[in-house]
Amino acid sequence: MFSSLILLCTLPLDTYSSEQCIWEAEVFKEQGNAYYVKKDYAEAFNFYTKAIDLCPKNVSYYGNRAATLMMLSRYREALEDSQQAVRLDDTFMKGHMREGKCHLLLGNAMAASRCFQKVLELEPDNSQAQQELKNAESILEFERLAEISFEKRDFRMVVFCMDRALEPASACHRFKVLKAECLALLGRYPEAQSVASDILRMDSTNGDALYVRGLCLYYEDCIDKAVQFFVQALRMAPDHEKARLACRNAKSLKAKKEDGNKAFKDGSFEQAYELYSEALTIDPNNIKTNAKLYCNRATVGSKLNKLEQAIEDCTKAIKLDETYIKAYLRRAQCSMKRLRLKVCVHFKCNLLKNAQLELKKSKRKDYYKVLGVDKNATEDEIKKAYRKRALMHHPDRHSGASAEVQKEEEKKFKEVGEAFTVLSDPKKKSRYDSGHDLEDDDMNMGLSPSHFQDLLISLSVNTV
Numbered sequence: 001m002f003s004s005l006i007l008l009c010t011l012p013l014d015t016y017s018s019e020q021c022i023w024e025a026e027v028f029k030e031q032g033n034a035y036y037v038k039k040d041y042a043e044a045f046n047f048y049t050k051a052i053d054l055c056p057k058n059v060s061y062y063g064n065r066a067a068t069l070m071m072l073s074r075y076r077e078a079l080e081d082s083q084q085a086v087r088l089d090d091t092f093m094k095g096h097m098r099e100g101k102c103h104l105l106l107g108n109a110m111a112a113s114r115c116f117q118k119v120l121e122l123e124p125d126n127s128q129a130q131q132e133l134k135n136a137e138s139i140l141e142f143e144r145l146a147e148i149s150f151e152k153r154d155f156r157m158v159v160f161c162m163d164r165a166l167e168p169a170s171a172c173h174r175f176k177v178l179k180a181e182c183l184a185l186l187g188r189y190p191e192a193q194s195v196a197s198d199i200l201r202m203d204s205t206n207g208d209a210l211y212v213r214g215l216c217l218y219y220e221d222c223i224d225k226a227v228q229f230f231v232q233a234l235r236m237a238p239d240h241e242k243a244r245l246a247c248r249n250a251k252s253l254k255a256k257k258e259d260g261n262k263a264f265k266d267g268s269f270e271q272a273y274e275l276y277s278e279a280l281t282i283d284p285n286n287i288k289t290n291a292k293l294y295c296n297r298a299t300v301g302s303k304l305n306k307l308e309q310a311i312e313d314c315t316k317a318i319k320l321d322e323t324y325i326k327a328y329l330r331r332a333q334c335s336m337k338r339l340r341l342k343v344c345v346h347f348k349c350n351l352l353k354n355a356q357l358e359l360k361k362s363k364r365k366d367y368y369k370v371l372g373v374d375k376n377a378t379e380d381e382i383k384k385a386y387r388k389r390a391l392m393h394h395p396d397r398h399s400g401a402s403a404e405v406q407k408e409e410e411k412k413f414k415e416v417g418e419a420f421t422v423l424s425d426p427k428k429k430s431r432y433d434s435g436h437d438l439e440d441d442d443m444n445m446g447l448s449p450s451h452f453q454d455l456l457i458s459l460s461v462n463t464v
Contacts, residue, residue, distance in 0.1 A: 025054040029061060036064070041071045059089045066098045075102045075171050093122045100132060107165070107172025109139040135168040146178065155182035173199050177208040181215065185285060189216045207237030215246060221288040223254045249283045256282065257293065264300060273300045291320040295327045298334060307338040328355035360435065367419035367432065375433070379424070386420040 032047035048065035055061065062085035069078035079102035085095035100115030113136045119129040146161035162179035169175060176195050183192035193216050199209040214229030230247035233240050256279035263272035276297040280290055294317035301310030314331035317324055332355055368375055371385040391397070393413040398406050422428045 021054045025051040025058065025061070028054070029064065032064060032068070036068060036071075039071075041068050044068045045072065057088055059085050059092050059095065062088070063092065063094050063098065066095070066102075070098065070102065073171065075105050078102050079106070091122060093119055093126075096122070097126075097129060097132075100129070100136075104132060104136055104139070104168055105171040107139070107169040107174050109136040109143070109169070112136040113140075139165050139169055150178075150182070153185075155185045158182040159186070173203065173206060173208070177206075177212060180209070180212045184212060184215045184219060187219070187287065189220055192216050205236045207233040207240050207243065210236060211240060211243040211246065214243070214250075218246060218250050219286055219288065221286075221292070223250050223289070226250050249286075253279055253282045253286065253289060257289070257296075260293075260296060264296070269300050269303045273297060273304060273306075276300065287320045291317040291324055291327065294320070295324065295330060298327075298330050302330075302334050302337060307334050310334040311338070323359060325355065325359050328359060331355075365415060365418070367422055370415050370419040371423065373423075377423075382420065382423050386416060386424070389416040390420075 028047045028051035032044045032051065035041070035044035035047060045065060045068045048061055048068060051058070051061045052065065062081045066078045066081035066085065069075070069081060079099060082095050082099035082102060085092050086099060089095070096115050096118045100112045100119065103109075103112035103115060113133060116129045116133040116136065119126055120133070123129070142161040142165040146158045146165075149155075149157035149161065159179050159182050162175045162182075165175050166172065166179070176199055180192045180195035180199075183189075183195065192212055196209040196212040196216070199206050200213070203209070210229050210233035214226045214233060216226075217223075217229065218226035227247055227250050230243045230250065233243040234247065237243070256275055260272045260275035260279060263269075263275055276293050280293050280297070284290070294313040298310040298313035298317070301307070301313060311331055311334045314327045314334065317327035318331070321327070368377070371377075371382060371389055373381055373385045377385070390413065393409045393416060395406065395410050395413060398409040401409070422432050
């Protein structure tokens with residue numbers, strides 16, 4: 001280094017200035033390399049940037065900074081540096097490789113393929129480029145299959161395809177949003193919200209992620225909040241057709257439902273019935289809201305003596321939401337009115353008891369599913385299934401996993417134990433199969449006749 005300084009002193013002023021910049025840039029580069037080796041990528045980035053500021057046409061500086069940015073998961077910036085490097089030197093193999101890898105991580109498989117093919121032109125035996133080219137081709141195939149599956153409304157297959165595509169394209173927001181949208185359409189709202197929220201933490205202006213957040217709220221019958229997200233999505237992406245359609249559906253659904261509620265309260269039952277019917281045609285995917293609409297229409301149908309239709313509407317509401325106790329109670333009410341039975345209070349209490357029993361059965365854990373056996377499984381099959389599942393979810397088996405995975409596996413391990421405790425005991429198993437409480441032998445609901453009648457009379461149309 002000392003001899004280099006002596007040489008610089010003997011050069012003309014302009015040459016000295018240029019050589020000094022190159023020398024200083026090399027010093028910054030070496031410092032960046034040292035920090036890169038120590039995995040201090042933030043400092044490495046700073047020194048590579050200083051080197052580029054002094055010598056903005058040095059290919060290796062852009063290549064080094066691109067590699068550092070990739071380690072920092074800043075793939076779009078890394079892509080820009082890689083592209084600048086190959087613009088300066090089209091034979092820079094590492095530049096093409098890094099550009100292809102960035103394209104791949106961001107989900108642009110076509111562009112990635114072109115880059116890896118360029119690498120193979122420069123180095124035909126490059127095994128890494130060969131493998132990455134296969135990854136790019138697999139992504140294109142999963143994209144094609146996902147598009148076909150979405151058109152067929154096979155949302156589970158779309159989720160599967162996106163999970164596979166995200167393995168090599170982990171930074172692709174487009175794939176993540178499509179997965180989240182399909183999770184929402186499958187009713188898996190917490191998972192969909194989680195994926196969308198992760199995207200918004202990195203990019204708060206992502207219109208697709210805002211749309212998915214709104215979609216989840218919309219399907220959970222939080223229409224006002226959903227509209228806010230749809231409006232925000234349209235503000236960020238004015239041409240977002242899905243957000244526009246969902247916003248229009250949400251507003252229309254809310255308006256029709258409120259108009260139906262008002263007509264019912266005013267005693268205009270025919271009008272209310274028609275309005276609820278119109279609301280039900282707006283969006284078949286909105287399960288929770290439609291369950292309430294069916295139940296509301298059943299109440300109106302009962303008032304109009306359309307008892308068969310009312311019972312059918314209650315059944316449809318229950319099919320959409322098995323935990324919807326008012327639908328069970330209304331169906332019982334309509335059935336009693338249809339049969340015109342003047343029954344004793346004991347029979348009425350039994351109807352309510354059955355409705356609540358059905359609710360309990362729908363809400364409790366499916367222990368057969370937990371153990372992975374059918375309801376006709378023998379005692380030996382239950383024991384074998386228990387040992388297998390207990391071993392699968394035992395906490396010691398997942399001690400090296402993340403805290404979230406450990407917590408989930410511990411929960412599953414406890415559920416397996418609960419399931420075996422019930423299904424291995426003939427008495428408990430019998431009560432479980434019949435839907436009775438496992439810890440309470442007295443199945444009397446403790447409801448007085450007047451309490452039951454008050455529940456029936458108090459039934460009224462849901463309002464939001």
